[in-house]
Amino acid sequence: MNTVIFKSASTYLLPLLLLFSVFILLRGHYLPGGGFVGGLIASIAFIIHSAANGLEQTRSILKFHPGVLLLAGLTVALFSGISPMFIGEPFMKGLWFENPVPVIGMIGSALFFDIGVYLVVVGVTLTIIFTITETI
Amino acid sequence: MSVEEYLYLIILPILALSILLIFVRFLIGPSLSDRVVALDLLVTCGTGIIAVYSIYTNQSDFLDIAMIFALIAFLGTVAFSYYLEKREKNE
Numbered sequence: 001m002n003t004v005i006f007k008s009a010s011t012y013l014l015p016l017l018l019l020f021s022v023f024i025l026l027r028g029h030y031l032p033g034g035g036f037v038g039g040l041i042a043s044i045a046f047i048i049h050s051a052a053n054g055l056e057q058t059r060s061i062l063k064f065h066p067g068v069l070l071l072a073g074l075t076v077a078l079f080s081g082i083s084p085m086f087i088g089e090p091f092m093k094g095l096w097f098e099n100p101v102p103v104i105g106m107i108g109s110a111l112f113f114d115i116g117v118y119l120v121v122v123g124v125t126l127t128i129i130f131t132i133t134e135t136i
Numbered sequence: 137m138s139v140e141e142y143l144y145l146i147i148l149p150i151l152a153l154s155i156l157l158i159f160v161r162f163l164i165g166p167s168l169s170d171r172v173v174a175l176d177l178l179v180t181c182g183t184g185i186i187a188v189y190s191i192y193t194n195q196s197d198f199l200d201i202a203m204i205f206a207l208i209a210f211l212g213t214v215a216f217s218y219y220l221e222k223r224e225k226n227e
Contacts, residue, residue, distance in 0.1 A: 006214070017207075024200075032197050041204065044211050051214050136222060 003052075010052035014061075017045035025118050026104055026111075035114035039121025046122075047129050055133055066126035073119025080112035143188050151188065155181045172216045179209035 021041035028034030050058035084093040096108035137145075155178060162174035183202045190198035 032200060037204065041207065044207060048211060048214060051218050136219070 007052045010049050014045050014049050017048075018042055021045070021118075025114060028114060029106070029110060035117030036121055038114075039118040040125065042118070043122050043125035043129070046126055050130070050133065055130065059130075062126075066123045066130065069119045069123030070127070071123075073116045073121075073123060075116075076119065077113050077116025080109045080116060083109055083112075140192055143192050147188055148185065151181055151185050155185075169220065172213060172220070175216075176209055176213045179205065179212075183209070 021038040024033040024041060025035055025038035028038065046058055046062070049061070081092045084095055085091055089095070092109075092113075094108055094110050096106055100106050158174050158177050158181060162171055162178060165171040165174055183206045186198050186202040186205065190196060190202070
């Protein structure tokens with residue numbers, strides 16, 4: 001679309017929405033939020049950018065096919081599930097570090113599982129939307 | 137009249153009434169663009185109701201939901217206008 005306001009707004013909205021999605025992702029263990037909603041907000045950021053500037057520009061920002069994110073997210077989620085088995089605990093048991101990290105809070109295997117969900121949601125949504133946009 | 141009473145007895149009924157009026161416009165809207173604008177306004181009123189409700193129940197978590205709701209509504213309007221423009225070009 002050839003609207004100056006929307007185009008310049010999308011330039012500022014992309015980093016802001018990505019930051020907000022990471023905030024939602026990190027907060028999601030005890031409060032509303034989590035990997036799924038964070039991933040949806042991150043993909044909304046890219047979709048708004050692609051609606052304003054065209055699909056090719058967004059592709060050049062992403063640098064790789066969004067399907068790669070799907071694979072990376074599944075790998076992260078799988079390793080967060082496997083990691084307790086190295087110290088003799090059952091599959092997918094929640095492991096937590098003793099002390100909270102500043103800004104992020106408590107870090108455990110559940111957080112890495114959520115990061116995996118985040119990446120998978122971004123990959124799936126962007127693959128679907130880009131394919132639909134191409135065919136129209 | 138306290139703030140809670142004011143919100144519950146005046147602001148919420150006004151928002152509910154406006155949602156009804158906008159819904160009528162959404163149903164009878166002559167063209168597709170009228171309906172898209174009505175849908176956007178409908179979600180904006182919903183965001184207002186969530187904000188009022190979050191003040192009334194003293195739960196700040198609802199505000200994040202209102203924010204994401206407004207974001208998705210904006211995306212919906214953008215997508216509708218994008219495809220409307222594409223359809224006009226094709227015809």
